[in-house]
Amino acid sequence: MFDFSIITSWIHGWLTSWMPLGLAVFLECVIVGVCLLLLYAVIAIVMIFMERKVCAAFQCRLGPMRVGPWGTVQVFCDVIKMLTKEIITVRHSDRFLYNLAPYIVILASVLAFACLPVSRGLEILDFNVGVFFLMAASSIGVVGILLAGWGSNNKYSLIGAMRSGAQMISYELSIGLSILTIVVLTDTMQFSEIVLRQADGWFLFKGHIPALIAFVIYLIAGNAEVNRGPFDLPEAESELTAGYHTEYSGMHFGLFYVAEFVNLFIISGVAATIFLGGWMPLHIPGWEGFNTVMDYIPGFVWFFAKAFFVVWLLMWIKWTFPRLRVDQILTLEWKYLVPIGLVNLLLMVIVVVFKLHF
Amino acid sequence: MNNNLKESITAWEPAAVWSECGDGWFTVPADRFRDLAVRLRAEGFDFLRSLTGMDWGGEGFGVVYHLESTATGENVVLRTMTPDRENPVLPSVCDLWKTAELNEREAFDYFGIRFLNHPDMRRLFLRDDWVGYPLRKDYDPSQNPLRMSNEVSKDSTASFELMPDGSIIRQRNVLFDEGEYVINIGPQHPATHGVLRFRVSLEGEIIRKLDAHCGYIHRGIEKMCEELTYPQTLALTDRLDYLGAAQNRHALCMCIEKGLGVEVPERVQYIRTIMDELQRIDSHLLFFSCLCMDMGALTAFFYGFRDREKVLDILEQTTGGRLIQTYNTIGGVQADIHPDFVRKTKEFIAYMRPKLREYHEVFTGNVIAQERLKGTGVLTREDAISFGATGGTGRASGWACDVRKRHPYAAYGKVDFEEVLFTEGDCFARYMVRMREIEQSLNIIEQLIDNIPEGEYQLKMKPVIRIPEGSYYAAVEGSRGEFGVFIESRGDKYPYRMKFRSTGLPLVACLETIARGTKIADLIAIGGTLDYVVPDIDR
Numbered sequence: 001m002f003d004f005s006i007i008t009s010w011i012h013g014w015l016t017s018w019m020p021l022g023l024a025v026f027l028e029c030v031i032v033g034v035c036l037l038l039l040y041a042v043i044a045i046v047m048i049f050m051e052r053k054v055c056a057a058f059q060c061r062l063g064p065m066r067v068g069p070w071g072t073v074q075v076f077c078d079v080i081k082m083l084t085k086e087i088i089t090v091r092h093s094d095r096f097l098y099n100l101a102p103y104i105v106i107l108a109s110v111l112a113f114a115c116l117p118v119s120r121g122l123e124i125l126d127f128n129v130g131v132f133f134l135m136a137a138s139s140i141g142v143v144g145i146l147l148a149g150w151g152s153n154n155k156y157s158l159i160g161a162m163r164s165g166a167q168m169i170s171y172e173l174s175i176g177l178s179i180l181t182i183v184v185l186t187d188t189m190q191f192s193e194i195v196l197r198q199a200d201g202w203f204l205f206k207g208h209i210p211a212l213i214a215f216v217i218y219l220i221a222g223n224a225e226v227n228r229g230p231f232d233l234p235e236a237e238s239e240l241t242a243g244y245h246t247e248y249s250g251m252h253f254g255l256f257y258v259a260e261f262v263n264l265f266i267i268s269g270v271a272a273t274i275f276l277g278g279w280m281p282l283h284i285p286g287w288e289g290f291n292t293v294m295d296y297i298p299g300f301v302w303f304f305a306k307a308f309f310v311v312w313l314l315m316w317i318k319w320t321f322p323r324l325r326v327d328q329i330l331t332l333e334w335k336y337l338v339p340i341g342l343v344n345l346l347l348m349v350i351v352v353v354f355k356l357h358f
Numbered sequence: 359m360n361n362n363l364k365e366s367i368t369a370w371e372p373a374a375v376w377s378e379c380g381d382g383w384f385t386v387p388a389d390r391f392r393d394l395a396v397r398l399r400a401e402g403f404d405f406l407r408s409l410t411g412m413d414w415g416g417e418g419f420g421v422v423y424h425l426e427s428t429a430t431g432e433n434v435v436l437r438t439m440t441p442d443r444e445n446p447v448l449p450s451v452c453d454l455w456k457t458a459e460l461n462e463r464e465a466f467d468y469f470g471i472r473f474l475n476h477p478d479m480r481r482l483f484l485r486d487d488w489v490g491y492p493l494r495k496d497y498d499p500s501q502n503p504l505r506m507s508n509e510v511s512k513d514s515t516a517s518f519e520l521m522p523d524g525s526i527i528r529q530r531n532v533l534f535d536e537g538e539y540v541i542n543i544g545p546q547h548p549a550t551h552g553v554l555r556f557r558v559s560l561e562g563e564i565i566r567k568l569d570a571h572c573g574y575i576h577r578g579i580e581k582m583c584e585e586l587t588y589p590q591t592l593a594l595t596d597r598l599d600y601l602g603a604a605q606n607r608h609a610l611c612m613c614i615e616k617g618l619g620v621e622v623p624e625r626v627q628y629i630r631t632i633m634d635e636l637q638r639i640d641s642h643l644l645f646f647s648c649l650c651m652d653m654g655a656l657t658a659f660f661y662g663f664r665d666r667e668k669v670l671d672i673l674e675q676t677t678g679g680r681l682i683q684t685y686n687t688i689g690g691v692q693a694d695i696h697p698d699f700v701r702k703t704k705e706f707i708a709y710m711r712p713k714l715r716e717y718h719e720v721f722t723g724n725v726i727a728q729e730r731l732k733g734t735g736v737l738t739r740e741d742a743i744s745f746g747a748t749g750g751t752g753r754a755s756g757w758a759c760d761v762r763k764r765h766p767y768a769a770y771g772k773v774d775f776e777e778v779l780f781t782e783g784d785c786f787a788r789y790m791v792r793m794r795e796i797e798q799s800l801n802i803i804e805q806l807i808d809n810i811p812e813g814e815y816q817l818k819m820k821p822v823i824r825i826p827e828g829s830y831y832a833a834v835e836g837s838r839g840e841f842g843v844f845i846e847s848r849g850d851k852y853p854y855r856m857k858f859r860s861t862g863l864p865l866v867a868c869l870e871t872i873a874r875g876t877k878i879a880d881l882i883a884i885g886g887t888l889d890y891v892v893p894d895i896d897r
Contacts, residue, residue: 059660155541159563159878229654230726236654237548239882322726323654325879326563 005121160243380828552892749839
């Protein structure tokens, strides 16, 4: 498996050979930041295109077809359109909070995005409490949504923000519990370490029953966390027009929109990392030839394939199910998912203590 | 009308005068009317089919009531009037029949008749700053230039009470207090299916009060009809309930034919029946699609629209129109059916049945859909009758209100079909009624399509059509309930008064009762399952 740290350490060595260390590190930070944002934008564009094509396929349509071959240029055009649109400010809104909100949402999203280990040696934020950091960073987003609802001076936005506050804070619990289940299994919170421990089998298989339950809970809660159908109440378009981002236009709306899609990718990426082995190739014990072939496929291909598979699962759910009601969402979380998650955590502890896992 | 009923009414109210002209009616003096209405309500006349405000010129203003007993199926037409043109006042019957509440507001809006003890005497369709009453015969349109100012929503309303000394006092009723969290749903809102507007008072997510505002697409069609010849009025009916265009026009043609005493050929009857049922399938498919979209299931929406397209293609081939067909004419239909019509319709029937199973798989059986629809928005049978909520809504509450069964018309007497009835009265029952009705419509078409008799498709009519003096009421089962047409003729080539019984207005009227205490998301589901179409409400 190719190790990207060779390239990164070579760049570091080359830079430090002709400039002071401090400047080199600063320059590297800038390069990494730019690369991160570029990747973020590319992922957003790919996700939007995928969403349109996947939902079209579910709905017996073709989706965008006119701009470029198979409509591939469509999303780029949409991005340019979005960038050139006027940002309309609403009278009687809380100007500061109103303008701040989309940046908080995108900040949380970018911070969480930086935690994902894309390939061996290709981690940006990777330290011993990485899981903890990801949970903390991603939950800043709800603040942005609440601010957007409050700052817009719109009753629909406020209801949407209230709904999303109740929903996201509740479902954070289930996500935490299901990730904790895997942390119990691995006894580490560092993402790169979590991936490395899956070299001999993905946790979904190694942790068998409790890991499987945790995976299902994670998918449900993750879907709710990113406000996507059937949990899209905060922006339920047939009830609240567009929920918390009703009053946003131009790139401010674009930031919410992009963050929503990349958050979906992050949720899927985390699922791929902690349950499906991250960038680890698929190995089947005993099949040596097969395993060698799998090893030739680069790690980032494995990661993106797994992540997009989970994305596709979540899109399938979104485009099939009707929307839940607000009380049903909270019932589902507090009466079903949280108790099951707690019991499951206990089960995993028993499994680990008695070494029942593979 | 049978003689027993006529005699008993004369016995209950000796002042009631019977007139045999057109459908026949009783005229009751305004001061005696309220007692007779109470009596009739107690005798089982629980369904107020239609309430029509009238301006009889020198005789003053009045109201025509069409009553039906749901137990016996008997019908009676009552009229009451007040000669006072300056200050017309009539007793309200909205405590007897809840549907009268909005209908009396409409009569107030059009004629300025004030109804005593009506709790909410506001205009229904026109703006509050409208000058005069447009359906009065002496109305001057120049009083109302196009206003460039916004209409301010008022938080209070008025009611009128009669004091013992004969004077009338005006009372102010508060709709919304200052501290209430009132949100505006509509007129531009994705879930109102048109330009309907609700003001909703919320407590968290729970609806405490709901106030419906109509009139955003009010075109004054009833007023326009008074200046059009009978064949010209036909064009306007398609624009009422655009998902029941064929049926609406059918009702108007039937009413005019009834007035003229014309019997249309069998071929026309068959074609009209098939067209009505195709239209019903079209409407119910759109209902399914829109309900799914309101509930957030966008994929099911596309399934419904995909199949609705097939119906529209069939309609287009014969009539030239897709949404609005303008196909029925007085004494026939516009053109003979297309040579491919029979084949395509049969293909469609074979295509549609498996698709219905697919709908049930993708949406009906879904656990979320069931959770959201079952038990929400219950309308009791009594309320359904009192509000006059006919169609799928009434039948979901267990009220057998199908005009096709109650008063068979066209070829409905000859076909065998089931009137789909549910007793729960909740959103799921309303949804299932319509899904099952698609099957029944397919059955009806199947029975007729091979047996369309030969003959002419259009009777020869006189160039100028004049209906003999009298008043006539004819009703069909529209896509969402009883669509009735009331014509009062004075023997001219123009109707003296033409009134359309809206299928949607009773549905909007009962919304407050159903939605109170539910959540916002339920309001959307209730609105979706009630299936109103706004141009039909506003007219």
